[in-house]
Amino acid sequence: MASLTIKGLTKKYDETIAVENFNLEVKDKEFLVLVGPSGCGKTTVLNSIAGLININEGEIWFGEELVDAPQKKLFKIPQKRGVAMVFQDYAIYPHMTVYSNMAFPLEVRKVAPEEIKERVIKAARLLGIDHLLQRKPKALSGGQKQRIALGRAIVRNPKIFLMDEPLANLDAKLRVQARVELKKLQEELGVTTIFVTHDQIEAMTMGDRIALMNNGHLEQIGPPLELYQKPKNLFVADFIGSPSINMFQGNLVKKDKSIGIDLKFFFYPLTTKLSKSITDKEISKVVVGIRPENVLIVQNKKDGLFQANILRIEPVGKEYNIHLEVEGKPFISIESSADNWRQGDRVWITFAKDYIYIFDQESGDIIS
Amino acid sequence: MRTLNQNILFNATGVKQVEEGKKEKLIALLVILPGILSVFIFFYIFSGWNFIISLTDWEGFIPSYNIIGLKNYIQLFQDPLFWTSLKNNILLIVLFVPGVMIIGLCMAVLLDQRVRAEGIFRTIYLLPFSLSFVVTATLWSWMYSPRVGTINFILGKLGLTSLRKGWITDPNMVMYCIIIALIWQFAGYSCIIFLAGIRSIPHSQTAAAMVDGASNFTIYWRIILPQIKASFITAFIIFMCFALKAFDFIWVLNRGGPGYSAHILGVTMYKETFSFDKFAYGATYSTIILLLSLLIVVPFLFRIYKEK
Amino acid sequence: MLNIKPSRILLYGLLIIFVIASLLPLWTCIVTALKSSQEVILTTPITPPIDPTMEKIIESINLLKKPLMNSLILVFSGVMVSAFFGSFIGYIFSKHRFPGSIYMFILIVLCLYIPPQVQLIPMVRTMSNLGLFGNLGALVLLYMLFGIPMCAFIFKTFYDDEIPDSYINAAKVDGAGIWTTYRRVVLPLSILPFVVAALLQVVVIWNDFIWGLVLTSGKANLPITVAMANLKGSFVAEWNLQMAGALWVSMPTLIIFIFLGKYIIRGYSGL
Numbered sequence: 001m002a003s004l005t006i007k008g009l010t011k012k013y014d015e016t017i018a019v020e021n022f023n024l025e026v027k028d029k030e031f032l033v034l035v036g037p038s039g040c041g042k043t044t045v046l047n048s049i050a051g052l053i054n055i056n057e058g059e060i061w062f063g064e065e066l067v068d069a070p071q072k073k074l075f076k077i078p079q080k081r082g083v084a085m086v087f088q089d090y091a092i093y094p095h096m097t098v099y100s101n102m103a104f105p106l107e108v109r110k111v112a113p114e115e116i117k118e119r120v121i122k123a124a125r126l127l128g129i130d131h132l133l134q135r136k137p138k139a140l141s142g143g144q145k146q147r148i149a150l151g152r153a154i155v156r157n158p159k160i161f162l163m164d165e166p167l168a169n170l171d172a173k174l175r176v177q178a179r180v181e182l183k184k185l186q187e188e189l190g191v192t193t194i195f196v197t198h199d200q201i202e203a204m205t206m207g208d209r210i211a212l213m214n215n216g217h218l219e220q221i222g223p224p225l226e227l228y229q230k231p232k233n234l235f236v237a238d239f240i241g242s243p244s245i246n247m248f249q250g251n252l253v254k255k256d257k258s259i260g261i262d263l264k265f266f267f268y269p270l271t272t273k274l275s276k277s278i279t280d281k282e283i284s285k286v287v288v289g290i291r292p293e294n295v296l297i298v299q300n301k302k303d304g305l306f307q308a309n310i311l312r313i314e315p316v317g318k319e320y321n322i323h324l325e326v327e328g329k330p331f332i333s334i335e336s337s338a339d340n341w342r343q344g345d346r347v348w349i350t351f352a353k354d355y356i357y358i359f360d361q362e363s364g365d366i367i368s
Numbered sequence: 369m370r371t372l373n374q375n376i377l378f379n380a381t382g383v384k385q386v387e388e389g390k391k392e393k394l395i396a397l398l399v400i401l402p403g404i405l406s407v408f409i410f411f412y413i414f415s416g417w418n419f420i421i422s423l424t425d426w427e428g429f430i431p432s433y434n435i436i437g438l439k440n441y442i443q444l445f446q447d448p449l450f451w452t453s454l455k456n457n458i459l460l461i462v463l464f465v466p467g468v469m470i471i472g473l474c475m476a477v478l479l480d481q482r483v484r485a486e487g488i489f490r491t492i493y494l495l496p497f498s499l500s501f502v503v504t505a506t507l508w509s510w511m512y513s514p515r516v517g518t519i520n521f522i523l524g525k526l527g528l529t530s531l532r533k534g535w536i537t538d539p540n541m542v543m544y545c546i547i548i549a550l551i552w553q554f555a556g557y558s559c560i561i562f563l564a565g566i567r568s569i570p571h572s573q574t575a576a577a578m579v580d581g582a583s584n585f586t587i588y589w590r591i592i593l594p595q596i597k598a599s600f601i602t603a604f605i606i607f608m609c610f611a612l613k614a615f616d617f618i619w620v621l622n623r624g625g626p627g628y629s630a631h632i633l634g635v636t637m638y639k640e641t642f643s644f645d646k647f648a649y650g651a652t653y654s655t656i657i658l659l660l661s662l663l664i665v666v667p668f669l670f671r672i673y674k675e676k
Numbered sequence: 677m678l679n680i681k682p683s684r685i686l687l688y689g690l691l692i693i694f695v696i697a698s699l700l701p702l703w704t705c706i707v708t709a710l711k712s713s714q715e716v717i718l719t720t721p722i723t724p725p726i727d728p729t730m731e732k733i734i735e736s737i738n739l740l741k742k743p744l745m746n747s748l749i750l751v752f753s754g755v756m757v758s759a760f761f762g763s764f765i766g767y768i769f770s771k772h773r774f775p776g777s778i779y780m781f782i783l784i785v786l787c788l789y790i791p792p793q794v795q796l797i798p799m800v801r802t803m804s805n806l807g808l809f810g811n812l813g814a815l816v817l818l819y820m821l822f823g824i825p826m827c828a829f830i831f832k833t834f835y836d837d838e839i840p841d842s843y844i845n846a847a848k849v850d851g852a853g854i855w856t857t858y859r860r861v862v863l864p865l866s867i868l869p870f871v872v873a874a875l876l877q878v879v880v881i882w883n884d885f886i887w888g889l890v891l892t893s894g895k896a897n898l899p900i901t902v903a904m905a906n907l908k909g910s911f912v913a914e915w916n917l918q919m920a921g922a923l924w925v926s927m928p929t930l931i932i933f934i935f936l937g938k939y940i941i942r943g944y945s946g947l
Contacts, residue, residue, distance in 0.1 A: 052845050078848040091846035095864040105850035393772060396854050400768055403761040404784065407824050411787040414798040421797055431801060475694055481687055491937045492695050495702065498933035500883035502901040503922045506908050507701040510708065510721070510915055518704050518721040556698065557944060564945030613791035616885040620905045637793050642890065647797055654793040665789040673782050
């Protein structure tokens with residue numbers, strides 16, 4: 001058990017920079033999810049922690065122990081780092097039985113045979129695979145293989161768990177179940193865990209905290225709801241949440257005495273407090289972001305509303321995704337009932353006031 | 369291997385720590401080194417040595433010689449036997465390489481038609497390739513034998529008595545006889561290369577073309593053949609290199625005879641070296657064979673591995 | 677089965693023509709080997725023997741017994757050494773690359789295409805310096821080296837395609853070093869490439885001619901192909917003896933191709 005600290009990690013492949021000046025602190029026993037689109041460098045970070053690749057700059061600490069620091073010519077080989085890793089393809093050796101697969105890390109560490117047996121059986125019981133121990137992995141299902149891979153990781157009592165998209169190869173239903181089990185297991189064992197995924201739902205549901213990466217650097221780190229509710233920039237707002245946040249480009253304009261945003265189809269007035277913070281920054285072009293659940297469809301025309309067409313009504317179980325369009329710009333609203341509308345209707349729309357995000361169009365950073 | 373100096377490293381507390389990963393890798397390299405080194409000596413140092421020999425006047429088994437520069441090469445280019453050998457070699461290349469590729473491709477396409485017992489056909493087609501050239505040369509001298517040979521017998525049976533020939537005893541025919549026999553021996557191999565290429569194309573592509581109404585011919589011509597370019601290149605390289613270094617079959621068949629009519633570069637090289645003890649002159653021939661082979665292979669190899 | 681399409685008949689007709697063409701020389705070889713010298717003259721080359729006799733088969737094996745043993749020695753020693761070296765080289769080049777390893781590997785593969793003529797003269801010199809010229813030992817040494825490039829290529833291709841890097845990484849994180857990973861993970865999964873490499877090597881060494889011709893001398897040291905070529909040269913008119921000898925020489929490789937052909941095909945089609 002240990003905390004993990006990464007300072008200024010940079011990794012280059014030839015000329016391309018995979019990860020640049022990456023900083024991260026993971027608390028002891030924390031479940032941290034590293035999430036981001038493919039190619040964002042999350043797997044590079046994970047492999048650096050494991051010692052599977054050599055980093056160019058930076059330091060990696062496990063608790064008080066420095067394990068990787070190229071500037072100090074220090075590199076601890078993966079064999080000595082005491083981490084356990086679960087791979088996307090599980091990396092289960094097909095020629096060994098389930099038991100031997102799980103015993104392998106202990107055998108190469110020369111643990112006494114009795115102890116190996118004890119620990120493997122204990123881990124197998126915990127994962128509910130003790131009846132499979134004598135089987136060869138070939139005939140086992142994806143879910144079972146995934147548990148074996150987990151089992152091989154936990155028999156070692158590692159300092160840190162590293163998981164590289166371990167649920168990506170499971171089918172949808174199994175994945176939901178595995179998510180819950182894995183999270184429960186981690187809480188029981190209390191092992192610091194770094195979990196890499198490209199799936200934001202997995203990130204939201206599993207992580208104590210989420211670190212969202214893009215283009216080789218960290219965009220934002222925090223508890224799931226913080227990322228959802230207080231995104232630092234456009235990328236975070238767009239990546240987290242499903243269906244994605246609606247975005248409208250607009251210009252800041254003065255109208256009468258107050259400042260507002262001209263969205264072409266609609267003038268959105270700003271509160272005095274907001275307008276003050278904006279005018280300080282000398283920004284004219286902005287992006288307005290609003291989550292689908294905060295786009296409200298109303299029956300009657302009132303002030304501060306605008307009209308949009310219903311393109312499609314999509315039932316997704318208990319709610320409906322209503323696809324709308326205003327002046328050629330599509331957006332989505334989530335409603336709990338769609339009885340009053342039909343495709344092609346023209347309806348009145350409002351935004352829930354406190355849930356609107358305004359971003360600087362140029363930098364992408366949030367303004368409010 | 370810059371790791372030699374970094375081998376002993378210091379960790380944060382200043383305690384000496386041997387960096388085991390790299391030490392282990394170094395040991396692994398040391399283990400494979402003798403193998404690789406002797407392979408490199410055998411293939412590359414020897415090639416260089418052979419070139420140096422070609423610059424000398426070494427004759428006879430005992431090595432005593434002077435460097436004479438490129439004189440052997442000048443002599444080579446004035447030697448009618450060299451031009452005969454080259455001419456025969458080019459004839460072999462021009463007929464054998466496309467011949468074996470076309471027949472192999474035909475076999476592969478035929479085998480690709482959901483044939484019953486495909487495995488048996490494939491095995492039979494490949495059987496000639498299992499044989500040593502010594503064996504096939506023996507078999508074909510029996511086939512081509514003017515008096516009792518199978519070919520003349522069959523021609524007689526078919527009433528084509530006028531086509532009966534001396535075959536390998538006829539200086540004008542012998543190269544063609546050799547080419548046919550070699551195509552016979554390599555066709556199955558060629559078939560395997562093309563079949564592997566055809567089979568590597570996802571079935572969904574041909575299925576899609578069929579649904580679109582493409583004829584069998586169109587499917588092969590427009591969809592499959594353009595995608596097995598790699599197989600064509602592989603086959604081309606393999607057969608070219610074989611045709612350049614060929615020796616065994618022709619030597620066992622009739623020592624490159626009658627006369628010089630079946631002398632190709634490999635045969636003449638052997639004869640000059642080991643029959644006439646002209647080691648330096650033989651080395652000149654080998655150098656030419658090597659250069660021609662490299663000319664074909666090197667661009668191909670670098671292209672393949674650059675892609676990786 | 678009455679409605680067979682004409683195109684199918686044509687297809688099988690063509691396939692069978694290729695079968696006849698492939699087998700005809702072998703057929704005449706077998707029937708001739710079983711004929712007495714008198715019958716060879718009296719019957720056609722493709723008719724089966726009326727009165728089959730093992731006489732020439734036995735006579736030829738008596739002539740080829742010693743060379744056959746020699747070739748067996750060459751095959752076993754050569755296959756063992758080059759397959760194990762090839763496997764380890766393939767493993768290192770596939771899973772533990774180092775700076776420049778790709779170029780080194782290209783050089784190893786290039787060896788496959790270097791014509792043997794270039795090495796003949798230097799090899800003769802080297803072997804006579806080592807005092808091995810004319811001996812079987814020269815060939816033993818040669819074939820051990822000779823097969824390494826091909827084996828390394830087969831194993832590297834297999835490890836690249838069939839053993840995911842995650843196996844190696846998992847073993848690394850679990851605490852296994854290069855050796856342990858090789859012994860416990862890679863080697864047990866290498867049965868197929870070992871079979872393929874070994875069979876291809878057996879065929880190559882067994883069938884090789886030029887090196888035996890150049891490097892060995894004296895009846896006791898000849899490999900079987902060279903002895904067979906001598907047999908052909910010295911009994912020109914005795915076709916049945918020649919064919920019987922050819923049968924013996926081709927037997928092992930024919931058996932391999934017929935019964936283990938799928939491994940051979942995997943090797944030839946690049947695994």
